[in-house]
Amino acid sequence: MKLDVPVMFNAEVVHKGKRLAKPEAQTEWIEVEVREVSDFDAPLATEWTREDSSPACTRWFEETHWVPYEYKDEDGGRHRLDAEGLRERLRTGRKSQNPLSVGTEHVLQDFAAGNRPAFDPASFRSIESSDRDAVRSAAMKNASNAIIVDGGLYKRGSEPVYRLTRSRIASAGGRHSLRPEVALVSEGGDPKDMFRANRWDDMAEEAGERYNRQVELDETARITVYIPESIRFDDERAALFTGLEGILSSQRRFLQTARLSDMRTWLELAEALAAAKENWTDETAAALETAADTYLAVTLAADDYYSGTLKAVMNRWRMRPLGDDFDGSSVLKPY
Numbered sequence: 256m257k258l259d260v261p262v263m264f265n266a267e268v269v270h271k272g273k274r275l276a277k278p279e280a281q282t283e284w285i286e287v288e289v290r291e292v293s294d295f296d297a298p299l300a301t302e303w304t305r306e307d308s309s310p311a312c313t314r315w316f317e318e319t320h321w322v323p324y325e326y327k328d329e330d331g332g333r334h335r336l337d338a339e340g341l342r343e344r345l346r347t348g349r350k351s352q353n354p355l356s357v358g359t360e361h362v363l364q365d366f367a368a369g370n371r372p373a374f375d376p377a378s379f380r381s382i383e384s385s386d387r388d389a390v391r392s393a394a395m396k397n398a399s400n401a402i403i404v405d406g407g408l409y410k411r412g413s414e415p416v417y418r419l420t421r422s423r424i425a426s427a428g429g430r431h432s433l434r435p436e437v438a439l440v441s442e443g444g445d446p447k448d449m450f451r452a453n454r455w456d457d458m459a460e461e462a463g464e465r466y467n468r469q470v471e472l473d474e475t476a477r478i479t480v481y482i483p484e485s486i487r488f489d490d491e492r493a494a495l496f497t498g499l500e501g502i503l504s505s506q507r508r509f510l511q512t513a514r515l516s517d518m519r520t521w522l523e524l525a526e527a528l529a530a531a532k533e534n535w536t537d538e539t540a541a542a543l544e545t546a547a548d549t550y551l552a553v554t555l556a557a558d559d560y561y562s563g564t565l566k567a568v569m570n571r572w573r574m575r576p577l578g579d580d581f582d583g584s585s586v587l588k589p590y
Contacts, residue, residue, distance in 0.1 A: 256291050256338060256403055259284045261348050261367050262394050263358025264374075266385035276383040280359070282366035283374040285391055287355065287398035289341075289408075292316055297404045300485040301415050301452055303437050303478040309333050311437070314409060315485045321402060322412035322439065326352035336408045354410055355397045357390050413441040414488055415478055417450040417458055421466060433462060434473035446493035447568070452478040453486050457576060465567070491575040492535070498568030499528050499547065502561060506554075513554075520550040544569070 262285055267276040300315035313320040324336045336352065344353040348367030350360040365371045376382060400411040418436040425432050435458065438444060450458040455477055462470040480486060503525055510518055527546035531539040547569055555562040 256289050258287055258289060258342065258345055258355065258398075260287050260345055260355045260394050260398075261358070261363045262356065262390050263362050263366070264385055264387045264390040266387065267383040269380040269383065271378070271380045273380065276381075280362055281374040281385070281387070282358070282362060282371050285394055287395055289355075289398050289401050289403055291403045294405055297321065297402065297409075298482065300482040301478050301480050303415065304475055305437070306434065306476075307333075311415075313412060313415060313485075314404060315482045316402060320412050320414045320439075320485060321404075321409040324354055324401070324408040324410050337406050338403050338408060339406075341408055354401055354408075355394060357394050357397070413439045414486055415452050416440055416444075416488060416490065417452070417455070417476070417478070418444050419448050419450060419458055419462055419465070424466065424470065431466075431470045432473055433470050434476045437476060437478060440488050446490065446497040447571075449488075449490050449493065451486050451488055451490050453480050453483065454490070454576070457574075461571065464570070491572060495543075495568060495572045496528065496532060498564070498571075499524065499543075502565055502568070503528070506561070517554045520546070520553045524550045544572075 261282060263280055263282050266279055266281050268279055268281075269276045297314040297316035300313045300320055302310070302312040305311055311322075313322050315321075325333050326336060327333055341353065341355070343349075345355065346367065348356070348360070348363035348365070350356045350358065350363055356363055362371070366373075372378075374387075402409050415437050416439070418438055419433070420436070423433050423436065425434075435450075440449075450461070455472070459470070459472050462472065503521065506521060510521060513521070524543075524546040527539070527543045531543045547565065551562060551565050551569075555565055
């Protein structure tokens with residue numbers, strides 16, 4: 256679908272009959288193309304229900320998750336933007352709730368209403384500098400990160416994951432219930448609290464271990480996975496790396512007065528972690544586990560809090576599901 260997009264860029268221009276350049280905002284229309292994709296080529300990959308009962312999903316296209324482009328009304332209600340709504344926003348210069356336009360909204364609206372002239376290089380004596388190319392590239396990139404499926408607008412995203420946090424536990428009548436938060440990998444969060452969309456049962460077991468109580472998970476938060484191969488986030492390695500980094504960072508301040516043996520095990524663990532992050536192999540993974548076990552036995556054995564923290568990190572790693580082999584491209588970032 257070809258669309259005319261209003262954009263604004265800054266330029267240093269010299270007007271005809273003048274000598275000095277001055278900065279001015281310039282506006283113009285540029286044509287971009289947002290790809291229209293069929294349901295067959297971009298099928299539903301995942302689907303879930305939010306806490307406010309609104310539906311959410313991702314589609315799978317070009318080895319990437321795509322999420323519906325949504326906006327909120329004045330009452331906070333969620334709405335999905337369709338192709339016709341996008342055309343209207345572009346036609347009127349509206350930038351808010353519109354993923355394509357580039358510039359300041361009131362300037363774009365004035366331009367779309369015909370109150371500002373379109374950029375014309377011939378109308379100036381000279382153009383000393385401008386960010387026109389960068390703005391045009393940004394608009395083109397915005398368009399490349401969007402697709403239209405069955406009339407609806409989708410933006411490039413990432414897969415959904417569960418976030419397991421104590422603050423979401425509710426207790427009533429001696430029973431404990433927990434509704435995990437569902438978020439996209441790209442939205443961040445503490446990896447130790449994140450579980451892949453296909454690991455509901457493992458997350459339930461982790462909740463019981465972590466909170467030392469029988470916790471019943473709210474099934475309404477469960478993610479339905481339609482395309483198993485679209486689930487790629489390496490949550491276990493992300494949790495391992497982040498957990499070990501946190502322990503090393505917290506213990507760093509004690510190194511100046513630590514025993515030589517404690518300094519040595521700290522350095523060995525830090526070096527093993529760096530090597531594993533740089534090049535993950537069976538050898539670097541085994542060395543990392545050995546270094547963590549040594550640090551636990553030599554340095555943290557008498558420290559209940561940090562030894563418990565490190566045990567929890569390593570227990571989760573060693574209890575990971577068998578057969579989950581990932582290339583590591585999405586350990587701590589969306590792929």
